[in-house]
Each structure stands twice: as C-alpha cells, then as structure tokens.
Amino acid sequence: MKHFSHPHDMQVIEIPSQTKKRTCFACKLPLIGSCYTCSRCKFYLHKFCFELPQSAQFKSHPQHTLALLYPPYIQGGCEACGESCNGFTYNCSLCNFNFHANCASLLETEPENDDERYITIFLRHKVSEQKSSKTELGWMKAQNQQYEEERARIRRMEMESDLQRRRQNMYNQQLKSMSDSINSMGQIGTSNYTYRYY
Structure with a gap:
C-alpha cells in the first residue's frame, strides 16, 4: 500500500510489545501491535496515523x-x-x-463513554498545562534575554567611560609634560650667566 508521506510501498506488520523501541513517523509515539512499515527505509506508521485524512x-x-x-x-x-x-x-x-x-x-473528537471522557478531560488538561508552561517559559526566556542585553549595554557604557577616562588622563599627562618642558626652556633663557673676557 502507498501513503502520501512516503515514496515506497508499505506493508502491515505486527510488532510485539517486547521488541526494541521504535516510534511512529507521524506521532513520534512507540509502536505496538499492527502498523504499516517500509522495510528498506525503517519507516513506520501506526494504523491510526496511516488512515488520517489528508x-x-x-x-x-x-x-x-x-x-x-x-x-x-x-x-x-x-x-x-x-x-x-x-x-x-x-x-x-x-x-x-x-x-x-x-x-x-x-x-x-468526542468521547464515547465515561471512561474515555475521563481520560480525554485529563489529557486535555495536561495539553493545556503544557502549553501554558511553554508560554511561561518563553516569557521567562524573553525577560532573561532583555536582562542580558541590558547588562551588556551597561558593560559597554562602563568600558567606554573607562576608555574615555584613560584618554583624558593621557591627555592631561601630555599637557603636563609639555608644560614642564616649556617651563624648563624658560628657565634656561632667563638664567644669569657671567661672561669672562680674556
């Protein structure tokens, strides 16, 4: 038999419960009982998944x-x-x-009896719980990313401020050095020399 999700013919096989764990390509759940498979690709589908409408x-x-x-x-x-x-x-x-x-x-799908109804309600509750947890986790990740971005921005500002301070210190040292040079040259020009004539 053919399935739209796979290019090769598939056949029905029985998978015993003690067989090494295999999963269905469609739903990613373990395979037990009858399923469709392509033996050369190790491609498996539950009978239920195989029959899903397109x-x-x-x-x-x-x-x-x-x-x-x-x-x-x-x-x-x-x-x-x-x-x-x-x-x-x-x-x-x-x-x-x-x-x-x-x-x-x-x-x-609507449950057919009380047992199915109970299981369905429980599973629907679990699905809803999972979605809200995922949403909350996404929000926390977004908050954490904003926090990290803010920390990175503050670090950049601190580094820029430190660099600016160092540049200012270097500039002040150069000014002082130039000022000292000018003062020493002025002192040389105004020194009293005694000239001797021979």
Missing part, C-alpha cells in the same frame, strides 16, 4: 480546511500544546495555523 476541518479553526503535512514542510509550533511540529501536523497555510495530528484527535 485534509480536515476543526472547531479550533473553522474558517479554513487544514491540510495534513509532515516534516520538513512545517514551520512553527502547535496551537494546542505549543510544542514544535516534528510529526504529522494539520496546517492552514493562509493563517500559519498548526495543529498536531495527535492534538487534533485528542481535542476534537
């Missing part, structure tokens, strides 16, 4: 249809969790809006 509309961005993209065709972070988009991502090129396929399936 375009979709979401409540989070109702004005446009989003296209399913994959690296390296994505730039920026996910609007839901704030993380960088390094797997399958739904993208609106008009608005530069990104939505991880994982986040889209988590936030946009």
Whole structure:
C-alpha cells in the first residue's frame, strides 16, 4: 500500500510489545501491535496515523480546511500544546495555523463513554498545562534575554567611560609634560650667566 508521506510501498506488520523501541513517523509515539512499515527505509506508521485524512476541518479553526503535512514542510509550533511540529501536523497555510495530528484527535473528537471522557478531560488538561508552561517559559526566556542585553549595554557604557577616562588622563599627562618642558626652556633663557673676557 502507498501513503502520501512516503515514496515506497508499505506493508502491515505486527510488532510485539517486547521488541526494541521504535516510534511512529507521524506521532513520534512507540509502536505496538499492527502498523504499516517500509522495510528498506525503517519507516513506520501506526494504523491510526496511516488512515488520517489528508485534509480536515476543526472547531479550533473553522474558517479554513487544514491540510495534513509532515516534516520538513512545517514551520512553527502547535496551537494546542505549543510544542514544535516534528510529526504529522494539520496546517492552514493562509493563517500559519498548526495543529498536531495527535492534538487534533485528542481535542476534537468526542468521547464515547465515561471512561474515555475521563481520560480525554485529563489529557486535555495536561495539553493545556503544557502549553501554558511553554508560554511561561518563553516569557521567562524573553525577560532573561532583555536582562542580558541590558547588562551588556551597561558593560559597554562602563568600558567606554573607562576608555574615555584613560584618554583624558593621557591627555592631561601630555599637557603636563609639555608644560614642564616649556617651563624648563624658560628657565634656561632667563638664567644669569657671567661672561669672562680674556
């Protein structure tokens, strides 16, 4: 079978739970059970990820249809969790809006029973927490960068002030040296000499 994200044919295989850890190209989560693979490239996709539609509309961005993209065709972070988009991502090129396929399936699908509802609410809370932490971290980095820039500016001013002071000292020393030279030459010119005639 073919998938739009990969040039070669893919086949379904079963991955036992004790197998060495492999991850899905689409969602970056570990592979267990049946998945699609390209054996020559070691390219893997969960069955769920393989079946994701190439375009979709979401409540989070109702004005446009989003296209399913994959690296390296994505730039920026996910609007839901704030993380960088390094797997399958739904993208609106008009608005530069990104939505991880994982986040889209988590936030946009309605749970079918109470167990799913509880898990979904918990995971949505975790996604929201992660995004706010990422935003706070970004703010702290910006504040730290401003602080470092201010420190660098103060250091430059101090260095310039020190350089100016040294130049002034050198200039004053030169003036003093010239003044001393002029005074000594004046003293030579006004000295009393006794002339003897033979």
